[in-house]
């Protein structure tokens with residue numbers, strides 16, 4: 001048994017959602033910890049993510065019973081204009097703009113949008129004591145065993161601690177050292193993502209009539225998906241992004257190259273410029289996701305990677321003093337929005353175990369007992385959700401038709 005000992009801090013690698021949430025809860029409970037982050041404090045991750053109530057509620061509870069409103073006030077993309085991050089869960093046909101399906105009014109999941117930068121800043125600030133985040137610390141080597149670990153950084157700094165928490169994302173350095181056989185699997189999907197800004201006048205004229213007060217305009221086509229989402233909106237400017245995704249069509253797909261790292265393309269590839277017009281998008285997608293306009297956007301080519309760590313591997317790594325949270329052990333396709341939510345739940349559960357258990361090895365065992373199954377199911381779910389979201393339009397229309405018929409029959413009863 002290795003007792004939690006405040007002279008040996010918990011060494012948290014990575015200041016993403018999982019690392020900051022864990023650091024913040026431990027700090028609020030007087031458990032010594034340091035968060036190490038490879039990049040600088042200025043790094044921006046300004047896009048928005050969907051937060052489910054099952055993802056943020058445990059965090060709010062752990063932060064002292066905060067209300068969801070106090071969070072959305074600080075993190076919603078539309079917070080500067082009094083919004084609450086509202087999400088319209090309707091799915092539209094992006095060739096017509098018509099609503100295809102929407103959840104039952106009585107069975108709507110509670111989802112809000114959060115600007116990821118604002119969410120990280122808010123989590124870091126949610127307490128009286130300053131969170132100890134050391135930027136410019138890129139982990140190089142770890143060694144030791146549970147209760148007694150050492151982390152060496154590329155800048156030469158060396159720290160001793162009670163445990164190393166791998167909160168360092170899908171390309172986790174920690175994981176590559178202790179479990180080198182676990183490598184992220186590339187999901188065969190094409191994803192391009194563009195960021196752009198428009199004036200409030202333009203937004204109100206072309207987007208607001210369709211998107212209303214929502215922060216995301218979800219549109220599906222024949223085997224492809226084109227959401228437009230609000231990252232931040234003020235009285236004068238609106239920062240937006242679009243995504244264009246579809247399953248890869250084999251090895252010779254000109255838009256799918258799993259060997260190439262993610263790149264910000266100055267010039268979107270010709271194959272994308274050729275493909276977009278064939279999609280016959282309706283307004284307002286057509287106005288922004290077209291071959292001419294996207295040349296003015298910051299366009300990113302993304303590779304979607306999955307990690308699903310068997311529990312036996314996680315437990316083996318625990319013997320070397322390592323515990324995983326967030327994408328480092330369960331990266332999942334971004335569609336369906338679960339990765340960030342599970343990152344928060346992981347950290348909340350690990351912190352609760354560390355607060356409750358006197359011994360760090362026992363805390364880690366308790367954490368994995370609860371988290372492992374939740375995570376494996378989530379990765380499976382998010383993979384299958386990708387294929388659901390990218391199904392042929394004929395299937396979407398058939399579903400829409402059946403729902404209309406059912407609603408009609410219920411109304412007649």
Ligand SMILES: Cc1cc2nc3c(=O)[nH]c(=O)nc-3n(C[C@H](O)[C@H](O)[C@H](O)COP(=O)(O)OP(=O)(O)OC[C@H]3O[C@@H](n4cnc5c(N)ncnc54)[C@H](O)[C@@H]3O)c2cc1C
Nearest residue numbers: 014016017018038050139168169326327337338339340341
């Ligand atoms: C476009 C997009 C949309 C998404 N939408 C959603 C959504 O709607 N809902 C949802 O739940 N999830 C969503 N996700 C997924 C979600 O953002 C991630 O699951 C979540 O951010 C993972 O958090 P994390 O803390 O585990 O990892 P990360 O956020 O990746 O943080 C890891 C941190 O570790 C640092 N790091 C890496 N290596 C080292 C090292 N060697 N030393 C020190 N530091 C290091 C990195 O710089 C980084 O800051 C989306 C992701 C993307 C890209």
